Amino acid sequence: MKIAILGSGAFGAALAAALGREGPVVLWGRGQAGREIRRLPGLVLPETVTVTADLAETDSADLLLLSVPMQALGRFVADHGARLASRPLVACCKGVDLTTGLGPVEILETLGGPAPAVLTGPSFAADIAIGLPTALTLACRDDMLGAHLQARLSTPVLRLYRSTDVMGAELGGALKNVMAIAAGVVIGAGLGDSARAALMTRGYAEMLRFALARSARAETLAGLSGFGDLVLTCTSSQSRNFSFGLSLGRGESFDPATTVEGAATARAVARIGRTQALDLPVSTAVAALVDGRITVTEAIQSLLSRPLKQE
Structure with a gap:
């Protein structure tokens, strides 16, 4: 399964570094012109990570991680929903939308595709980027899909614990x-x-x-x-x-x-x-x-x- 991460801020880039050590990853960022990540100075992404500013380069991915700021997620989904809808989606942002009061999974559910998940928990991007041990929660209402995502996104030092309580995971974060x-x-x-x-x-x-x-x-x-x-x-x-x-x-x-x-x-x-x-x-x-x-x-x-x- 090929992974694409949408959003090249600190957390998105850190996930790209961690998952890129296990296989190919595409990291997309608006205006991203090179492999230097402003929010994580000194980070060296593995060669398995393709960095791009062209969203079309994520079309071949089977799994999308959305590391878009929470207050921008609704607009991003509205603008690119057709491109996102048919694939498993994992929200990697924390918060409540100021306009609608919705959490990230509720926003992604408007697309009508596979049950979206949320990845959240105690983590600093810098720790994940350099491979320090980190444990996170992966919450998905579809437990079978959640188990699949858990296995795919866990690494030897990035441990994911599964839940079906999406609301609790979202609100905690x-x-x-x-x-x-x-x-x-x-x-x-x-x-x-x-x-x-x-x-x-x-x-x-x-x-x-x-x-x-x-x-x-x-x-x-x-x-x-x-x-x-x-x-x-x-x-x-x-x-x-x-x-x-x-x-x-x-x-x-x-x-x-x-x-x-x-x-x-x-x-x-x-x-x-x-x-x-x-x-x-x-x-x-x-x-x-x-x-x-x-x-x-x-x-x-x-x-x-x-x-x-x-x-």
Whole structure:
């Protein structure tokens, strides 16, 4: 089975490097003119990886991995749906579409082809690219197809664990980005590691509350795509979302060219929470903070002044 990866950002290029060590891969990127990957400087792709800016060169692939930013996925599918529809698709992005409130698999399901899957979990692109051991969740509603994809995409150091709970896997990967921004704010504002631990714990409870309201399974959120990813992204400056939160907490500027999916996800989740009367204090505070409607001091005070209650 020939694999094509659509999207040559850091994660797409890292997957190309990892999977290219096992066989031929096509890596497509808009405007990609060579083998140098801006987001992963120094990465040397295996010779088995064909790098192209011509989407037609992916037509011979039997399996497509879509590593397109979440907020661009809907438009990409609308523009290229006919080219994508007949083949297995794996979404490799995290978040909730700001316009529709849909996750990546729900967007891909509009094409009507084989059941799409999502690849998510605790991973930094740089680690995957150089072959460090990494474990991810592959979620697909069709378990037989999921087992096939699991076998095809696993490598000796990239271990995939299978699930049929697509909603849980998607929401774990999306919501942890919101909590990572909040964790970054906590550290950036100088509140300390104890406060971060409290934020992560209450943030996880909020993730679970939101996911269960959307028919996800609790055990999925306790796994790699939820708890595992939360721990990674809330504790490392390699996380773009955590770094963005650090900048907010310190009152510093942040590179506007850097994708911070948690910002859009916070807005979408806060809006859904209002319509469904869900208690989502961290997501609501992050959404207001990134929109400039409250200050860091006000965001912290809003959380610290909440009523005491039983855990």
